[in-house]
Amino acid sequence: MNIGIFTDTYFPQVSGVATSIKTLKNQLENDGHQVYIFTTTDPHVGKNTFEQNIFRFSSIPFVSFSDRRIAVRGLFQAYQIAKKLNLDIVHTQTEFSMGIIGKFVAKNLRIPCLHTYHTMYEDYLHYVANGKLLKPIHVKEGTLAFCHKMSGVVAPSERVLDTLTSYGVKSPIRVIPTGIDVAKYDQTDSMNLRGQFGFNDQTPILLSVSRLAFEKNINELIDAMPKIIERVPDTQLVIVGDGPAKESLEAQVKALHLTDNVVFTGEVNNDEVSHYYHMANIFVSTSNSESQGLTYIEAMAAGVKVIVVKSAYTDDLLNDKSLGMTFSTEDEFINDVAEYLKYPDRYLVVSDELRKQKLNSISADNFEKQIVSFYRNAQLEYEESVDKSAEIDY
DSSP: OEEEEEOSOOTTSOSHHHHHHHHHHHHHHHTTOEEEEEEEOOTTSOTTOOOTTEEEEOEEEETTEEEEEEEOSOHHHHHHHHHHHTOSEEEEOOSSHHHHHHHHHHHHHTOOEEEEOOOOGGGSGGGTGGGTSOOHHHHHHHHHHHHTTOSEEEESSHHHHHHHHHHTOOSOEEEOOOOBOHHHHSSOOTTOHHHHHTOOTTOOEEEEESOOOGGGOHHHHHHHHHHHHHHSTTOEEEEEBOOTTHHHHHHHHHHTTOTTTEEEEEOOOGGGHHHHHHHOSEEEOOOOOOSSOHHHHHHHHTTOEEEEEOOHHHHHHTOSTTTEEEESSHHHHHHHHHHHHHOGGGGOOOOHHHHHHHHHHTBHHHHHHHHHHHHHHHHHHHHHHHHHHHHHHO
16 A cells, blocks of 8 residues: 555654654555655754655644644645555544645545544643643544544544543544554663663662653652652662653752652663663653553563553553552552562563563554554445445436
8 A cells, every 4th residue: 555644743753653653654664565754844854855755844843842843834735745656545643734734635635534643632731821722622622623534543542532432523433552663672771771870780770751741740750759769768760751841850859859869861762762671670650641651562562560550551551460550649659669679579470471462462563454454444435435425426
């Protein structure tokens, strides 16, 4: 198939959405498909830079998200390019500029258009006029308008499915969690990060990998550190990522006198993140705004214990304590962390069959196969709907 992916977010931007799209692109191409990325310009990509099968359209920083972009032109240009490429299907990854362009292209080429709903926007309303301008009802109305007459919608988790269903989305929805390149995380810390940070082999290390945004609740993670250190002295928290909450979080660390126990690494190259997982004893997250949580499954693939907020998705993902635990309160979180750090030998055994099943379920290969199946189904239903329309017109 010739597949056009339309997205406002793509590398070199660092985000779960960009990673998801890159993973899908690579797997589709490995399976013999042609994939074309329609995305925004980026200040880190020169105007004359050649990127095979990637088409960039003039853009400006998005409102309240200066590190994200929104296209300001390209509607007819994208259509002309897509027509020459003889696209079979359009897959949009945003509800904004490039997503709208993608819907326009699909409609005019008369091909199916599928969409992946990545972001739980109700968790981000505070970014626009401090939450005074946009309300949840506006998210619902905008989502319904964008998903109207879609050939299909991909929900990365049951939480997204439930949200879209509650909004009243009528397009076919299929839950397909984003997969990862499992082999990429099945390696040791060849960078010797413990040594670089001045940690020894016995230093207890908690790892957070996330955009440093207020909705990620990293402040709650930092708040819990004094109590964790009381239980397990010398515990270190390594925070990987960058974002608008960084200064606030650094100030919080100073106020709590945790500068000797908390390390901010800044943004890390995607190809190096696996080394950070292998450096850590436990991956931790206090965020409840994740539509799926790619970092959770990256940590699992690296063989690191995972402690995250309780939900239907995380309870199913971490259904054995040899994989991880979920929590609802700060006390539960602190107890779970202390349990893993103080008694690591209790949770070493994980059956080969369980690990095999988990790795397969979170693999990029499984992700791609489910997406292609959805594409094929959408094509058949689209052709049937066109045939019915022709019969009615006749």
